[in-house]
Amino acid sequence: MADGEPEVMFKKETVGKLLSMFFKDEKTRVGGDAVILMTEMLTIFVREAARRAAKQAHTEHSDAVDIENFEKILPQLLLDF
């Protein structure tokens, strides 16, 4: 991970709204720190997906990351989270 530069992250507001949308119970709330941590988690998930897909493309000697590359890394990615 690159230190120093501000990394691209999800917005706290987006993640908060996403979580509330998926809750089954309307009464469920999310604490402030929990939203920050979930933002971190979701960002890591997306970064990991992109990194693994790029690595897969690299092993197949391709300059472009294609859907086939992503399909190959998807099962393990889902098992890891």
Add this chain to the structure above:
Amino acid sequence: MDEEFSRSQRLKAAVHFTVSKICEEIGQDCGKEFNKLVIAAITETAFKQCDIFAKDLEAFARHAKRTTITVEDVKLAARRSTSLAIYITQKGEELTSTHKEQRERKKKQSGKSDESEAPAKGSED
């Protein structure tokens, strides 16, 4: 129903925006170009994963007889991967200590003489 649909679409658009930014950054880093379909697929996966996370968190909180999701619930959600769990725990502790510092600073500003509870720090002048 229609309103809910558009809300979900808007949120998905927001996720798509961030995913394409992240892919752009990683693509530049390793000299690869991400196909648009891949970005759409990652968005869809992240969206679905968020659904799973949300339902898990809700169940964890309910199990602890709470209605508010806390840092502890997020730690449970991250338990499957060791390094992720360590990272999330560390981040959580960082957040808690920052809050503590802020609270102590506020306390100090409001009442300087009241230091009976705080541990004595010799080096402080």
